[in-house]
Amino acid sequence: MLHLASKSPRRRELLGRLGLEFGVLDLDVPERRAPGEAPAEYVRRVAREKAGAGLLKVAGVPGVAVLGADTEVILGDEVFGKPRDAEDAAGMLRRLSGRTHEVVSAVSVVSAEREAQAVSVSQVTFGELSEAQIAAYVATGEPMGKAGAYAIQGGGEMFVRKLSGSYSGVMGLPLYETVALLRQFGIALPGLEQPAVGTPEAAR
Numbered sequence: 001m002l003h004l005a006s007k008s009p010r011r012r013e014l015l016g017r018l019g020l021e022f023g024v025l026d027l028d029v030p031e032r033r034a035p036g037e038a039p040a041e042y043v044r045r046v047a048r049e050k051a052g053a054g055l056l057k058v059a060g061v062p063g064v065a066v067l068g069a070d071t072e073v074i075l076g077d078e079v080f081g082k083p084r085d086a087e088d089a090a091g092m093l094r095r096l097s098g099r100t101h102e103v104v105s106a107v108s109v110v111s112a113e114r115e116a117q118a119v120s121v122s123q124v125t126f127g128e129l130s131e132a133q134i135a136a137y138v139a140t141g142e143p144m145g146k147a148g149a150y151a152i153q154g155g156g157e158m159f160v161r162k163l164s165g166s167y168s169g170v171m172g173l174p175l176y177e178t179v180a181l182l183r184q185f186g187i188a189l190p191g192l193e194q195p196a197v198g199t200p201e202a203a204r
């Protein structure tokens with residue numbers, strides 16, 4: 001049985017697209033970058049810690065695997081996590097305006113026997129954002145709870161001039177990498193292995 005160690009509704013929705021059954025573990029893992037820690041290393045560590053904390057919660061249940069993930073927006077050596085408040089969100093959007101940043105999403109799967117990890121890195125280029133646009137977007141509340149203060153799956157898509165990488169990775173759970181990891185753990189993916197309901201006979 002797979003468990004998702006995440007409070008993120010996006011991760012629940014994305015994992016659900018694979019058509020497998022999974023439980024959800026609500027955890028609070030601190031997200032703080034250690035001094036001198038490289039941005040990509042930080043994302044990998046936090047994903048591993050989320051999965052590890054989840055495994056502790058279900059310890060003793062045989063045959064369980066736990067998936068944890070972390071997503072951060074990286075601009076040079078700066079790491080933008082979830083904004084603290086509206087002002088912080090506006091500051092992040094100002095920094096991202098007219099520039100290309102990276103969105104790094106790490107996924108970790110752990111079980112009592114093994115652990116594996118995959119990382120997805122996407123490049124996202126924003127157009128120039130006016131102060132009015134930033135203020136209007138922040139006022140929608142959408143930036144809160146999102147790394148880099150935007151949601152590509154929401155109004156933030158209007159800022160994206162170019163995306164090179166994984167759309168689901170930017171949203172918080174890179175599906176291509178997740179499928180590969182789950183297969184390593186022998187977890188069946190019925191949504192991928194059977195024809196979708198309603199697919200015409202000829203297309204099967």
Ligand SMILES: Cc1cn([C@H]2C[C@H](O)[C@@H](COP(=O)(O)OP(=O)(O)OP(=O)(O)O)O2)c(=O)[nH]c1=O
Nearest residue numbers: 006007008070071146147150151152170171172
């Ligand atoms: C860049 C970007 C991030 N995000 C979200 C994905 C993640 O939920 C969030 C980054 O914060 P995370 O710390 O990765 O995740 P979380 O705190 O939401 O959930 P949990 O730790 O419980 O798994 O930003 C979007 O929804 N859209 C985007 O375009």
